[in-house]
Amino acid sequence: MAIIKLSAIERRRLSAFITCLVVAVLAWLFTALGNPYKYTVKQVVTYKNAPKKRAFHALQSDTVDATVQGTGWQMLFSRINNDHLPIVVDLHTLETRDYVVLSAQLKQINLKKQVNREIITINPDTLFFDFSNRTVKRVPVKLVSVIKYQKQFAQSGNVVLQPAYVTVSGPADVIQGIKYWQTDSVKLSDINESYSSRVSLKPSPEGNLDIKPKSVRVNIPIDEFTEKTMSISVKLINNRHYYDVKVFPQKVKITFTTSLTDYGDINEDDFEVVADLDNWKQNGYSVLPVKVTHAPSFSKIVKIEPQVVDFIVKK
Template sequence: MAIIKLSAIERRRLSAFITCLVVAILAWVFTALSNPYKFTVKQIISFKNAPQKRAFHPLQSDTVNTIVQGSGWQMLFSRMNDDKKVIEVDLHTLENRNYVVLSSQLKQINFKKQINNEIIAVNPDTLFFDFSSRRVKKVPVKLITLLKYQKQFAQSAPVSIKPAFVTISGPAEILSKIDSWETDSVVLNGLNESYNARVKLRPSTEGNLEVLPKSVMVNIPVDEFTEKTLEIPVKLINNHNYYDVKIFPQKVKVTFTTSLTKYPDTNEDVFEAVADLDKWKLGGYSVLPVKLTHIPSYSKIVKVEPRNIDFIVKK
């Protein structure tokens, strides 16, 4: 392989040439990017001053293409910046017509934009709206959660949401499809104590739908759970012919989990265990299965001993 050997003078000349070439390219790029350009930027529409007496529904997408005039640097940074760009559209003219002309609002739109990054046109330039009578409806709040508890901890009582209902107002045809309103997701890991916080409601995706309030107070009771065993008397049901029936044993041992707070007050009165005599009369069973029909809320049954009981029928 041939190797070109350069003298010290030739190396200095080559180095000077490369340096001048790089400087020339950088100067050309700098000059090119300093020139004014027109370029397209997709932006999200945000509405303000919505009419209070008219419910509206946009007939087009919530994004528009804006023609922006700015330097090459601004165009470059616009391409590199992935942040959502928003333009604010004033809807006060919808009080007496069903469209908004964006070109008539460019001055106030640009007032909130960068001075050298001016919007000169919007496509589409006119936004059209469909109108209907405004209605008001109350719907329950639906809490969205993804909860993971620490070992031996769990929810110990019903979740409290205040207020439990929100008021939504908008077109009747949209309100008829809404039965509840969701919160933002509450995601918690290793939960070992009660959760109390203000949670935001999910924003409306409809520009003409208003939801009040915007947030609710949420309480999720959490407690440590432990096992407890009680002897529960078995109640005989469906003894239609009033047979004289003796059951053995008359009580079953029920092992269950309960919160430490409720542990002292949880007794056999909050349980009900039954044996169905129809299992023998109609099904021919030789033993009767025991079924728990009442258990404390938020408790879990670990085991029941025995699961079946013997019986004697005296006709």
């Protein structure tokens, strides 16, 4: 392939031509992008001033096509600019009718837009709604949590939610299926002290549901745990024929974990250890396994010694 050799003067002329061409293209581009254009963007619709006595359900998608007037630069960067802020629709007119005309609210919608970035039209221009009787229901709050404790620490008592119930209002058919309402997720790591904070409730997935209050106070008691050993009497169960039965030993040692706060308060009455005589009568066992049927809340059984007891039956 032949190589064109240019003289120094020709190279300078070529360089000057390319520079002028690039400058001209950039000047044209800046001028063109500075001119006003109309372009369409898809925007999410949110609602405010929902009717208090009427539950509603939108009969169309929660997005609309908005025709926006702005510069070419704004059109070029429409995917990362404020054109994607939601359009807030005022629903106060739904108290007397079942539709909202968006063109009648363009002025207040554009007040939240940047200058020179005005919405001209919205498609569809009219939003229609279906209505049903609005009902109210009181449901318990359910805490959503992921907690990782520091070594030897754990939850030491019941979680307290204030308030423990929230009021949900909306369409009767939707409210009927709501059994509880979840909080936002509480995520704690390497925690070694009680937790108390205000936590928001999960937002409603539908615009026609109202939750009050919007947040609750969460209290999670957390304490350091240690092991404790106690001797507990064995209780015989299922002695249906009232045999005279003696078990040996009559007490077993239980090792369990307990919080430091409750360590001194736990006694034998907080436990129940049983041996089931049906294991002999029906299954032919020669020894009876022991089982803990009751223990203090938030305590964990580490071991039982012995795990079986001997017995003598006198008929």
